[in-house]
Amino acid sequence: xxxxxxxxxxxxxxxxxxxxxxxxxxxxxxxxxxxxxxxxxxxxxxxxxxxxxxxxxxxxxxxxxxxxxxxxxxxxxxxxxxxxxxxxxxxxxxxxxxxxxxxxxxxxxxxxxxxxxxxxxxxxxxxxxxxxxxxxxxxxxxxxxxxxxxxxxxxxxxxxxxxxxxxxxxxxxxxxxxxxxxxxxxxxxxxxxxxxxxxxxxxxxxxxxxxxxxxxxxxxxxxxxxxxxxxxxxxxxxxxxxxxxxxxxxxxxxxxxxxxxxxxxxxxxxxxxxxxxxxxxxxxxxxxxxxxxxxxxxxxxxxxxxxxxxxxxxxxxxxxxxxxxxxxxxxxxxxxxxxxxxxxxxxxxxxxxxxxxxxxxxxxxxxxxxxxxxxxxxxxxxxxxxxxxxxxxxxxxxxxxxxxxxxxxxxxxxxxxxxxxxxxxxx
Numbered sequence: 001x002x003x004x005x006x007x008x009x010x011x012x013x014x015x016x017x018x019x020x021x022x023x024x025x026x027x028x029x030x031x032x033x034x035x036x037x038x039x040x041x042x043x044x045x046x047x048x049x050x051x052x053x054x055x056x057x058x059x060x061x062x063x064x065x066x067x068x069x070x071x072x073x074x075x076x077x078x079x080x081x082x083x084x085x086x087x088x089x090x091x092x093x094x095x096x097x098x099x100x101x102x103x104x105x106x107x108x109x110x111x112x113x114x115x116x117x118x119x120x121x122x123x124x125x126x127x128x129x130x131x132x133x134x135x136x137x138x139x140x141x142x143x144x145x146x147x148x149x150x151x152x153x154x155x156x157x158x159x160x161x162x163x164x165x166x167x168x169x170x171x172x173x174x175x176x177x178x179x180x181x182x183x184x185x186x187x188x189x190x191x192x193x194x195x196x197x198x199x200x201x202x203x204x205x206x207x208x209x210x211x212x213x214x215x216x217x218x219x220x221x222x223x224x225x226x227x228x229x230x231x232x233x234x235x236x237x238x239x240x241x242x243x244x245x246x247x248x249x250x251x252x253x254x255x256x257x258x259x260x261x262x263x264x265x266x267x268x269x270x271x272x273x274x275x276x277x278x279x280x281x282x283x284x285x286x287x288x289x290x291x292x293x294x295x296x297x298x299x300x301x302x303x304x305x306x307x308x309x310x311x312x313x314x315x316x317x318x319x320x321x322x323x324x325x326x327x328x329x330x331x332x333x334x335x336x337x338x339x340x341x342x343x344x345x346x347x348x349x350x351x352x353x354x355x356x357x358x359x360x361x362x363x364x365x366x367x368x369x370x371x372x373x374x375x376x377x378x379x380x381x382x383x384x385x386x387x388x389x390x391x392x393x394x395x396x397x398x399x400x401x402x403x404x405x406x407x408x409x410x411x412x413x414x415x416x417x418x419x420x421x422x423x424x425x426x427x
Contacts (some may be wrong), residue, residue, distance in 0.1 A: 006188040008427060011266045011368050012258050013095025013251030015087035016361070018352050019055045019244065022064075024094055028369050031348050032398045035382040038242050038353055043204050047169075051209045051220055053227040055244035055353035057083070065089050069159060080154040080247070084111060084200040087249035089158050091196060095251040096263055099161040108164035108192050109157050110174035112166040112184045112199040114357040115208065116149035116168065164192050172413035174274060175199065175314070176248075176360020177421055181272040183252045193257045197381055199358030200247035209243065217282070219319045231354075232381040233316035233347035234323050234389040240315040244353025248361040250368075255426065267368035268426040270406070271302030274419040283321045284412045288328025294418050295333055295408065299387060302422035306333065309343050310404040311376055313367040315412045316347020322412060327389040344392040346379040360411045360419065367409045367423050375400050 016027040016171045019037035028038065038055045039060055046052050062074065063088035074082065088109065092098070165186060171178050176199040183195035203209075221239040223230035231242045258265060276344040279285040314326055320350060326345070336344050348366045355362060370376055379393040409421040 008255035009184050009187045009269045010255050012253045012263045013091040014365050015090030017083045017087045018246035019057050021251035031351050031366050031377045039227045050213050052224045053230045054204045067099050078104045080200050080202045083247035084152045084198050086154045087247040088196050091249040091251045104161045104163040106118040106193040107162045109162050109166045109196040110179040111153035111168040112179040112357040117267045173359050174411045174413040174417045174419040175357040177411045184269050189252050193254045195252045198249040199361035201355045202245045203243050211291050231318045231350040233318045235382050236384045236386045238318040241354040244355045267371045267423040270422040272421050273298040277416040280414045284325045286325050288325050288332050291329035292332035298420040308406040311407040312345040313363050313409045314345045314347045315410050316349050338392050344394050350380045363409045367407045373408045
């Protein structure tokens with residue numbers, strides 16, 4: 001029997017629940033114009049705490065997005081659940097789809113979060129410790145739902161009538177890419193017509209921040225005066241990442257299905273590659289060689305050459321090791337090509353902070369919008385490049401480009417994990 005041809009996969013919808021970015025337009029405006037949403041922390045008192053800044057969501061009203069959600073149910077849902085539900089609902093509408101416009105068994109949802117429900121656990125345990133008698137019922141039947149990392153994805157599926165493959169994965173900062181990969185494969189192999197890839201994270205909690213601000217291995221910024229300048233990727237004086245919270249969702253769709261209904265297409269997913277470098281428990285291979293080889297494999301899988309790539313949306317966490325290893329991998333990728341001929345490598349993390357499990361989805365959404373709008377977003381706060389990271393980071397501001405048709409999204413994670421997604425404009 002002849003081998004069946006794999007289906008093409010495109011992005012037709014984007015949903016954003018991020019600090020002051022509750023729409024695709026808001027999200028694009030913030031990243032294009034380099035408008036950082038990082039500010040002083042208000043969720044808890046930081047007077048005797050080393051970390052002072054984060055990117056917090058404020059004024060989020062789920063009723064604007066989940067109009068048919070019963071208030072009796074919603075009162076038992078935590079913020080992260082309502083946020084990812086809202087993001088998927090937004091992505092669905094942005095794609096021009098409804099709950100009943102497609103066979104629900106041909107629709108799935110893969111979510112990503114590195115520490116789902118941790119905020120609920122902290123809240124519940126604190127209340128119980130304050131007064132066990134008064135809050136004895138905090139661990140009731142609804143706590144079974146709110147304490148599970150899979151709950152945001154399953155409740156989203158129920159609300160949106162998604163009856164295909166639904167799950168939540170936890171793979172730290174590459175989790176969003178892994179969600180996209182599972183969606184990509186499901187559509188390519190004909191198991192689904194539409195898949196939603198999501199990522200959410202609400203890590204602005206003292207225990208989480210304490211772990212990353214340990215003086216022996218601190219990777220978080222200690223900026224205490226100018227929050228907007230706290231996250232400085234590739235800069236000589238970079239001081240670490242800043243945490244952000246929120247949810248992002250993408251609607252991935254079979255190309256023929258999208259074209260048949262006249263859908264707007266942001267970008268095509270050309271390929272994905274994830275692997276473990278087996279180098280170090282906390283950081284990527286510092287030579288950059290394994291990442292460079294990974295990107296070469298990705299381009300081969302995607303049937304693209306290095307000359308095709310017009311932009312790399314970097315992981316860009318502003319930690320010393322990550323930025324250095326990432327830059328070394330680009331140098332090895334280009335081998336003897338002069339730096340002036342390398343394609344730009346940028347980071348959008350100074351805008352919304354580092355969102356762990358949501359970072360890969362946000363990164364790919366940004367990359368897709370850059371392709372669609374033929375504009376590269378700036379890497380802000382880059383005023384004095386590290387000599388080892390001194391190549392084109394679009395530091396001057398938004399850059400209009402022509403004939404920009406291929407881009408690569410990068411993600412790296414604790415546990416020696418690396419991941420790449422190649423996007424293109426559909427031909």
